[in-house]
């Protein structure tokens with residue numbers, strides 16, 4: 001899954017693709033690089049990000065989705081049901097919700113009505129404050145329990161079980177130790193029986209492991225290492241900024257696996 005951020009403030013590429021034609025061109029580059037899905041978002045969820053009004057978010061993503069959905073499968077990265085509905089009308093077929101359908105009272109009913117694949121992501125707290133003091137007794141068990149609870153809630157609201165994806169939400173209300181524990185035990189989330197989406201691309205904990213990677217776009221090596229670890233654990237998809245490089249790394253990993 002390739003990331004297309006139509007935002008001024010995303011943590012690694014904010015402002016680069018705010019212009020619709022730049023975002024569409026970037027999406028086409030990611031498709032050429034081997035992306036199977038494009039995740040188009042119009043609101044940053046980085047720590048401290050300012051919320052975006054519904055109409056503004058729709059105006060950012062809908063023209064981009066309309067152009068890219070002709071070429072590939074498109075997911076919309078939004079917490080707002082109205083944005084998801086507009087994205088679907090424009091051709092999206094997957095809803096990536098970092099709030100796991102908790103943002104609005106009609107989130108789950110909207111996902112059920114759209115009949116779409118839906119990604120339920122774990123987050124402790126909310127984007128503005130989530131990195132202030134994340135706390136868990138057992139991060140892997142708590143994330144797994146949360147995701148199962150949200151999957152059950154979605155199913156109770158009418159979302160088909162086979163439409164549900166789970167995501168540990170790397171970096172969303174988590175310290176470096178929490179992120180590493182989740183990556184080390186991703187197999188326990190895969191064992192829950194839903195496809196798992198995993199996103200560590202360019203995230204700040206990679207820059208804590210390698211102090212020379214202070215800038216987000218200096219974190220390609222770490223992003224690839226995390227994607228490979230996730231692939232080995234059996235995730236269904238990795239959400240990345242650097243599609244071409246990730247496809248190459250995953251292809252080599254798969255080729256080595258076949259030679260065993």
Ligand code: HH2
Pocket residue numbers: 003005007009010011012041043044045046077096097098119121167169170197198199200239
């Ligand atoms: N990470 C980001 C945004 N959306 N969705 C899912 N399901 N999983 C993730 O790990 C995830 C996500 C953060 O990355 P990015 O979109 O590049 O940054 P920003 O939120 O600043 O736009």
